[in-house]
Amino acid sequence: EAQVTQNPRYLITVTGKKLTVTCSQNMNHEYMSWYRQDPGLGLRQIYYSMNVEVTDKGDVPEGYKVSRKEKRNFPLILESPSPNQTSLYFCASSFGQGNSPLHFGNGTRLTVT
């Protein structure tokens, strides 16, 4: 089944403890991206990647890191999480660009205390 697999689904952590949210797609998509969803703000792009070893900042990259060593994987890293990073996170992928629709993972609800 074609899908974007994102883990974990829920995560509670403490301030300053490094964490990684994994994202993997099995559709051979070139484009992958990360978003955070907050009430009243919609989805905001954190980082995106057009292909392996190519990443670019989105709207809200501060406090996040990504890497794209393989085409299928695009992990999101929070080196030192803070409470303002408590949010719902989505990974998404698509073929190339343009009107190719995004395929989303199931989301990760992150709480930083």
Added chain:
Amino acid sequence: AQTVTQSQPEMSVQEAETVTLSCTYDTSESDYYLFWYKQPPSRQMILVIRQEAYKQQNATENRFSVNFQKAAKSFSLKISDSQLGDAAMYFCAYRSGENNDMRFGAGTRLTVKP
């Protein structure tokens, strides 16, 4: 930078009736794409419909259609014959054809009354 505005935080519709969700965007680009995504309580993001800016014809997908007014930078979603399963958060989204930048509106929560 491009912005997407959904001016209706909440909307409600009677089952079987028609409802229109508004979306406006601001851009200086000529190459871009527009989307509507649906997010039910399961929080899964589901593509509803898409429109290429270079196409004048409005996109339709079964009960869902858009009214794309390029000059006005408006991209509204019309849902006909509303069903209980249409209840969800709806997000309008803009994708740049130049740098792939993706922007979402704040969302409209749609309630369908039986």
